[in-house]
Amino acid sequence: MLSWARQTFPAPSIRIDRFSPVAVTIDNSPDTIAPADSGLRRLAMRSIAWLQAGPMMLVFALFFLLPLVLVVIVSVWDYNEYEMIPALSFRGYTDTFEGCVANLPELCTILKTYLKTLKLCLLTWGLTLLIGFWVAYFLAFHVRSKTWQIVLSLLCTIPFWTSNVIRMIAWIPLLGRNGLVNQGLVGAGFVNKPIEWLLFSEFSVVLALVHLFTFFMVVPIFNSMIRIDKRLIEAAYDAGASGWQTLVNIVIPLSKPGIVIGSIFVITIVMGDFVTIGVMGGQQIASAGKIIEARLSALQFPAAAANAVILLGITIIIISALTRIVDVRKEL
């Protein structure tokens, strides 16, 4: 869909090359260095590059790769009530998929849990994308002054000013059985008795997640939009494109990197969330994170690690599918 939009509009993409200084430098840079060199110099250059990347690589290896490798190792250990036993055992995995074949056609616990998590994830993603895109659009194209753009985007961080727990407890007086919304609805005569599904339901979970994470969508999309050359839009207007055509053919394709980055943020956070889903769902809605938490609380670390590996695998599949659609590195 998106790539189609791009192909049908070849003219601006040629103009991008002409306007953009980036494109020019990228074309020239490799050639200017290459002819100058002896092998030694090239080696020096390369080692400097490695040195420059070194600290980051070290941090990455120490605080990301190493813990991840440990989690994978622990996930195939055995365990008892109080300790992990370093003996090869796939108990963490086999227990997790218990009943998946035997109980057919009924779904097993893990599948039900992941379907629920994916459903919440999809709803949250769709809504944050919709809201986030329009908020970013407003900030980028309708707010003229830089100061106001900064002030308004800071306003988007308000949900983060209080702690997670307080923020969620605050929903009870609003959405609860005797909360403001129900009082208003009953008072105005729209309903006879309070609506129960406003709180401790999938509705309230999605509401809280959207409220929290729309910001993660706004920032990268805004960042992409602000870099769209305004002359492109003027050109589209001059060429007779309607507002909708400009949006579909210029703004959306050029915001794609922001949309994908925002989507990665939201999807990874929601897939692993158990605090928000727990509190807003009244602890009665299953999530992949909650399974891990229940295992950790019972000191069953290998089982928790196995579930973490499964969650990681599924999230990686989703993210790599997303990056298939848009090559973020190329677009940036």
Added chain:
Amino acid sequence: MTDRSKKTPISRRSLLKGAAGVAGLAGTGTLLSAPYVHAADPKVLRYLGTAVNEGDEIAKKCLADTGIKIEYITATTDDVTKRVITQPNSFDVLDTEYFSLKKLVPSGNIFPLDARKIKEFNNITPVFTKGELPNGKKIGGQGTAPWKVLYLDGPNSKTFSATPTEYVTLIPTVYNADTLGIRPDLIKRPISSWAELLNPEFKGKASILNIPSIGIMDAALVVEATGQYKYADKGNMTKAEIDLTMKVLTEAKKAGQFRAFWKDFNESVNLMASGETVIQSMWSPAVTKVRSMGIPCVFQPLKEGYRSWASGFCVSKAVGGSPKLDWAYEFVNWYLSGWAGAYLNRQGYYSAVLSTAKANMTEDEWGYWMEGKPAKADIKAPDGTLMEKAGAVRDGGSYDDRMGGVVCWNAVMDENDYMVRKWNEFIAA
């Protein structure tokens, strides 16, 4: 104003310099030992436990009386256990519940205290040592009852002793009998059985504790109350019994019986005070808190009896043999000497040594909290706020009535692993 604007840049710069210096030092490792040098100065004990017993008043009074500074490390019940298992050097004194001993003792990370060095040990209520009331009445012992896990065979033993030895796993401090909290103004009829928790009449208005091992025991009390099944031990079910209990819970959940499960003291107070729930498993001080907000709430005694819990002190393995061990004995002896006991009693808990606590309470307070008598004057909380007006009687009555009515204790089952998996299945249903 001018003064401030002058100072700001200087302090900010020096702060930055300092921060850079700290970062540099920390990098070389010289600064890393500093906090320990500092901490070794006064008598400091790092006290790991749940928020329930960690009152600021107790720490203040302890410092004034003994010179020992208590540094609280607060965590949830599960996280306390996790910390003992994974970071035994991160605390000195441990305050935890008896049911977690089945995990802690085999790990070898805790150090049993010597009963002979505890002055009041022989005055500790027989609830802990013999499983009976001071008047000799036997108490229900299903689950991890404290007297089953109170003693070890030897100082480094990993097995519990059935007969008294001097090696005590946890020196008893505080305990209580838990039951359902209800909102009498919203229920408008008498409640007398655990069966009411899953009564469809309260559909969407009930709640249980979101700790699997405790939640399943509440469900078991309901199953027994409705006459569906009689357990040999509600605190140690067989796989078939777990399946049966979870089935009952799952049906109730699917029918929309539960509004929400709670894990935190304040969550339970919120649910009840806002009217989201009208019947739920609860803790005594949480009921008191709801009532102090002017909302009617009763800690309802039920004919099937109470589910009880108990906690106590031990020390980290790392403390054994260090001077901190002496301070720990001094602290525990102070704790049992009466002031702290009275403080706990006034919150609605029970203290382990009744005689010393009694000496620190007024006759009226003792009568209200322990003997089930109507209060002669207003009953105040430890911080001075009004809890009950004169004439009030404690829910459930006297100590003997409440502790005598205990049928089971919070527990970790042998089939815990299976139970946790079933709990996840229940949540996903």
